[in-house]
Amino acid sequence: MEKCKHTVIFLMILFVIFPNYAQALKVVLDAGHGGKDPGALGVNGLKEKDVNLDISFKVKNILEERGHEVVLTRENDTYISLQDRVKLTNQQNADLFVSIHANAHHDPSIKGSLVIYYNNQYPDKDYPASTAMSVLTPYSKTLAQSVLNGLITEAETKDLGLMSKAVYVARMGSIPSILVETAFLSNEEDAARLFDESERQKMAIGIANGIETFEPITFWDALDHWAITSIIRLQDNDLIFGYNNSYEPNRSLTRAEFLAMMDRIFYFTSDKAPEDEQTTQDPHDNLSDEQQTPTTEENTESTQENNLEEETESSEESDVSDQEKNNHEQNNTNTDSNETNDEESTSDNTSESDSNQQTKVETKDFKDLSTDHWAFKIIHEAVNNGYILGYPDETIRPNEPISRAEVSVIFNRIWNENETEATEATFLYEDVSEGKWYAESVYLLKELSLLNGITETKFGPERNMTRAELAVMVDRFLY
Secondary structure: OHHHHHHHHHHHHHHHHOOOOOOOOEEEEEEOOEOOEOOOEOOOOOEHHHHHHHHHHHHHHHHHHOOOEEEEOOOOOOOOOHHHHHHHHHOOOOOEEEEEEEEOOOOOOOOOEEEEEOOOOOOOOOOOOOHHHHHOHHHHHHHHHHHHHHHHHHHOOOEEEEEEOOOHHHHOOOOOEEEEEEEEOOOHHHHHHHHOHHHHHHHHHHHHHHHHOOOOOOOHHHOOOOOHHHHHHHHHOOOOOOEOOEOOOOOEOEHHHHHHHHHHHHOOOOOOOOOOOOOOOOHHHHOOOOOOOOOOHHHOOOOOOOOOOOOOOOOEOOOOOHHHHHHHHHHOOOOOOOOOOOOOOOOOOOOOOOOOOOOOOOOOOOOOOOOOOOOHHHHHHHHHOOOOOOOOOOOOOOOOEOEHHHHHHHHHHHHHOOOOOOOOOOOOOOOOOOOOOOHHHHHHHHHOOOOOOOOOOOOOOOOEOEHHHHHHHHHHHHO
């Protein structure tokens, strides 16, 4: 009994720390055609609607045996309109949609399996897609490839690849959606496969295997965000975590969140980094050109990174880990893009003081940092190492937003420890002059293409860093 209790606790911890660990899926399976719509007629007399329903039931049984939840759009020989299939799917709060079909062609020699998905790169003006499906193209494509791989591996059918097509059920939903063409009823060999129940079982196993590899989308609020590529890549590498299936990419990054991300990269609270990971990668060798550059001013960063308009928040990413969830609400309190954030610095050489600049204080017992704060150890080590400073009122302000200037300086301190300097002394930003305490760090990160300005001529040092901006910066540094 005690052992069982410990096992349950262990699994609960895994679900909290690794939200996708052994996570069950909710899948909508759509048996194509039905009722008055028989679909294709096979050379051996098979009706497509019957084949589709049988394979759908087989896939359902396999997935349910593996712990997944399955909803069928039809469970018998019933006609259901395409619109009703999508409507039913949208009501399910499911993770993905798979429509199962058999194929036919006027050329009887054509055989094999293919999977259809909607590709927003090739829109059809006569058959427009839903807004959601346009955004979901990368996920639908990933699902399509996975299912196709599983199908041809298990059933050993000919691989005809993926097909981008604006079919209704693949373009009008609100979750990743695909249409599977198992085999050709118009080809004698394929039709024989579809007639053989054991072969249909193999197809079902392959489809189920492909479905199981799909990881549920965690960050629905970031799907159409300019930083989605970086966000997903960091999520896949367990560097960022969401909260309630959202990421809040435009929310201001807090000081505690930023330091938590820095610790995940540089391991300053650990004796050493994992042996299979490097902590001192050269950003010149690890920059990624895969990040798409937004086309609107409010979504670009001027240097083809993330330029935001003056009115919007800017920042980079960090993440709300499960430890951070208890602080979620207070982390949301300061999100005004023009709000001034107090943060750390070295010294300001100008007569005008910066609102971000900290003053070193002779204490490590900050009044606003309790030992039960989720980031206490991280912040404490950052202070011990001289990465961050305190304020004259003996506070460290862990839950307040962090500015772009502060991010630049702290990142430079942790990574370079002030050993690397920008090679060019050109001051490109009108709001970052040579005398500023953060100037050297800002221009170093600019030179390395890690953190660019909010426009071509402005860096926005006082502006809050956003979680999206941090994601892109870290992504460029690591990958």
